[in-house]
Amino acid sequence: MNQIWFQPARQPARGAALPPRExxxxxxxxxxxxxxxxxxxxxxxxxxxxxxxxxxxxxxxxxxxxxxxxxxxxxxxxxxxxxxxxxxxxxxxxxxxxxxxxxxxxxxxxxxxxxxxxxxxxxxxxxxxxxxxxxxxxxxxxxxxxxxxxxxPRTSIVGQAPPPLAPPLQDLRVEAATARAYTVKAGQYIQIIDVDGRQCADFLAFDAAELAEGREFGLDATTTHTLMGTSSPKPGLHAKYFDARMIPLVEVVQDTVGRHDTFMLACSAKYYEDMGYPGHSNCTDNFNAVLAPHGVASRKGWPAINFFYNTIPGSDDRIDMDEPWSRPGDYVLLRALTDLVCATSSCADDIDPANGWFPTDIHVRVYDAACDFPRGMSHRMTPDSEPRLTRETGFHARTAALTRTFDDYRGFWLPSCFSSAGPIAEYWACRERAVIMDLSALRKFEVIGPDAEALMQRALTRDLRKLAVGQIVYAAMCYEHGGMIDDGTVFRLGPNNFRWICGDDYCGLWLRRLAEENGLKVWIKDSTDQLHNVAVQGPRARDILGTLVVTPPHQPSLSELKWFRFTVGRISGVPVVVSRTGYTGELGYEVWCHPSQAGTVWDAITEAGAPHGLTPAGLAALDMLRIEAGLIFADYEFCDQTDPIEAGIGFAVPAAKTDPYVGQEAIARRRAAPQRRLVGLDVAGNEAVGHGDPVHVGRGQVGVITSATKSPVLGRIIALARLDVTVADGAAVEIGKLDGHQKRLAATVVPFPHYDPKKTRVRDDGAPPPAPPEPVSPTETVASAGIPA
The missing domain is CATH 2.60.120 (Jelly Rolls)
Structure with missing residues (x-):
């Protein structure tokens, strides 16, 4: 390390000065x-x-x-x-x-x-x-x-706020253990900044017009929770904070932390008295002092939005807390929905972890209503990574014209459904005709260099030496103990050229670590922002794309493209890679292009698909499709405690492989003495079940539901579940509701996939596909909750 650089700063001891910041x-x-x-x-x-x-x-x-x-x-x-x-x-x-x-x-x-x-x-x-x-x-x-x-910096920047997002109308410093009041006009933006990190900031807002008439209508946590259906509103569709009249006062535009408290009081004199610190400075008294000139009556305890306050409601019916997650410069950006009187405090608590034991300053900036700030949450690949706000895909301009219902899915805005149809109609379009879905949130990594094959052999469960150029294979990436990091597909673009498509940013770091540990000359380049993709899925997908995709003579045409192969070509002059892959269990393709040209690709596909009934589809329909097809999903069917065998993808782990891979010994031990397995469940009745519901045989719990949906094509509720290996196919089990014992739903263990178990539809070689079963009734449907982020 060069002498001019430095080691990471440590957190200060209680009462000590903050270390220099970078x-x-x-x-x-x-x-x-x-x-x-x-x-x-x-x-x-x-x-x-x-x-x-x-x-x-x-x-x-x-x-x-x-x-x-x-x-x-x-x-x-x-x-x-x-x-x-x-x-x-x-x-x-x-x-x-x-x-x-x-x-x-x-x-x-x-x-x-x-x-x-x-x-x-x-x-x-x-x-x-x-x-x-x-x-x-x-x-x-x-x-x-x-x-x-x-x-x-040569001189310390402790206490310095980050640069403003735009020229501020107000630039206010809330010193540690104090509060400030200020007024904001409708449409203006309020940025609340944690200057040095791990510092809570209580926020109050009142309808200014009502306050001028002597009536107090401020933020109301109970109303907000009820209307938004969340403990802490986030950027997106459910972003508003309401007063008791059910009138929204502010909405969240950006949030770089995502962990706040909105159901408890700001700290008060009573809290410190009970803890043995009578007379301690507190946010409630500070609010009373600064709001009195605005005609706000004093209170013993103020219900507030406690930004950056890390409270944890536990399953034991207790509320716990820990140090805030916020780093220096983290912020929440709000937009005023009416004229407001606001107050912000820097929490005075120095007797517990609420402020990292060391209260510091909060900074408030107010920006003009004419500013145009994108909406988004911050996402970090690792805890020390720089945050990135939720991104729009290259197809966003097209999808946003068709729906306002977007989910923050792994750092990208993806539609959950479309206004013209809805999840059930989108689902049937995929089963009977074709759909187009924006799946650009997939992570893409280019693996290149003379040792690329050696690295991928070490990192993945599949034998990559058997993979031909132009071929794709599904694989798992595991830790040494056998738990899964992620699953994904590998494209072989050349002898020493691979592309890993997965869901987790961390895969890139893991691959670089393996390359370094094994002394391999290979580079892992993140191409996620250079390669966006739509899936065209359904029995008419080949007919739609066959008229569009132009390939050079040395590449397979679309009609020649076999399952898990890819080709290179153009759509309306735009360079694309087209792969015969998907996540629906239907015949389908994915089209990969640069995001700057995504709009042209979308327009060409939708125009060509119109005569075939092509419909845009979102994540809610996709969730139903993938559960029916028995396709697994991260943090549901697998996690870092689940090996690929338990996750139901034992086919992706050959018993013998040319070279060793990470986790091989652990997986072999688990395979020899399995404890759990992934199964299908047919659920009796029409009551919903969901991820995390316990599965019982008698009083004892034998497993857990990983995913579930009401299958439109099968006319019943189905589920994927991880059960003890002693529970055989055909066994009768019960799904526990309420406390797991007061209410039980009968179910039967069945093989999965529930739909098209031999995968005849996805393997379609060009013959007319079999017709799907008739739906039980067009009215006997339920909306899916969608793929969780």
Whole structure:
């Protein structure tokens, strides 16, 4: 480690000063970002995936010259790089032209993952960091990937709020253990920022017009919980906080933490007296003081939104708490839905973990109603990763024109259903005709290099040496103890070229760790933001895509494409990869393209599909389809405590494999002495069952429901369940409701998949597919809860 850098800071002891903080910045691949440095600041730029170039521009003399080559002029870079408009605006605001900044090529070449450049600023400067790279073609494996910048300032930045999201109308500091009141107009945005991390901020809001008439109507937790159906509203459809009149006062637009308390009081004098600290400063008294000038009556305890307060309602009927999850600079962004009188506190609690034992400042900014902030939650690949707000897929403009019902699914907005049909109609469209579904939230990793095959052999349960170029195989990725990290599909694009499609960001980190531990020359490049996809599923999928996909002579045509194979071609001139894969149990394909061209692909497919009854479908219909087809889902059918055999995918774990893989010995032991297995259940009656419901034989619990749905095609409730191996097929079991004993629903253990167990439909070779069974009744249906995020 270079001497100019530093070790991660530790949390302070109670009563001690906070340690120095670093500033961090994430620059996505193919983009750039502006930041400022002061003389003496230490910088570290890391390429976490390898093979990514880095360009740094600053005023001449800010950094020592680099030996990595001559960078392009900044003006030329801004013409070529994505989303450079904000960088140009930032330069203009600083009175700096592109020619005023000198460039350094700080990274480049065949660099391994975690290659870093370090430097110290010799002068104050506005700087620009770029991660250059062109858009990746879907058949290529050269995605531009992110760079991460950390700045250790020469002087401490403890207590400094992050840069504003836009020019603020109000910029308020709420010092530790105090409160402030302020007014906000309808439509304006309120940003509540945890400056130094792990600090709770209570928030109150009152209808200003009613307050002026002497009537108090403030945020009401009970009403909010009842109307939103959630303990803490999140960005999206169910984002509002209401008063007792059921009138919304604010809505959540962005949230970088996602863990708050909305059902208890702000701290009060009584709490501290009961704990042996009479006279302790508290949020309730602080609120009473700052709200009195606005005509708000004092209270002994204020019901408040306790942002960043980490309370945990447990199954033992107790409410516990721990240190907040918030990091320095984390925030919640609200939008006022009417004129408001607001108050925000920095919680005074220093006698328990509520504020990490060390109260610090809260910062409040108010922004103009004309601002346009995207909605989203923050997602982190690991606890120390930079947060990313919920993203829109390349197909979002098309799907958003057809529905307002979106779920934050693993960091992307995906439709749960569409306004024109609904889940049941979408389901039947897939079984009888065809549907198009946006599944771009899948994670994609390009695995390239001379040791790519050796790495994938080590990481996955399948024997990749048997995989031909152009072929795909389904596999599991496991820990040493046999528990699953994820499942997914592997595309072989070349002798030393693979693409891993999965659901979990962590797979990329795991693969890099394995490569490093085994001394393998291989790169794992995240291409998720360069490769978005729609699934076209249903018995008419081949007819629809067959008229669209144009392939070169050396690639299979769509009619020639076999199950678990892919081809390269074009749709309306747009480069695509088309794979014969899916998650529905029907004949189907997935179409992969660059997100910038996704709209053209969607339009072409929907236009070609219209005569065939093609319907857009969302996650709710997909959940019904995949349960019927016996397809497993992360955190439901498997987790890190479940091996692939228990998860019902023993077919993906060959008894013998050319090379050893991670978890092989543990899985062999589990296979020799199995304890649980995944089974199907046919449930008697029409009462709903769901994930987590216990399964009993007599009084004893023998397993748990993993997934369940009302099957439209079968006309009954079906489930997947993990049961003890002693429970045989055909056995009668009971599903426990209420406390598991007061109410029981009869069920029978059956093989799965429940629907098309021989997979004749998905393997369709071109002959007319068998007709699905007739529905029992068009009215005998229930809406699915959808695939959980």
């Amino acid at each position: 500033r961090t910045l994430r620059v996505p691949g193919g983009r750039c970002a502006l930041f400022t440095v002061s003389a003496g600041d230490a910088l570290r730029v890391v390429d976490p995936e390898g093979l990514q170039g880095g360009l740094l521009y600053a005023l001449p003399g800010t950094f020592e010259a680099s030996s990595e080559g001559e960078p392009p002029a900044l003006a030329a870079l801004l013409d070529a790089i994505g989303e450079a408009a904000s960088a140009r605006a930032g330069l203009d605001a600083g009175g700096i032209g592109p020619s005023d900044l000198a460039g350094l090529a700080i990274l480049g070449g065949e660099t391994p993952a975690d290659t870093a450049w370090e430097g110290i600023a010799a002068r104050d400067s506005l700087c620009l960091l770029a991660a250059p790279g062109a858009a990746m073609a879907p058949e290529a494996q050269n995605p531009p990937t992110e760079l991460r910048l950390a700045i250790r």
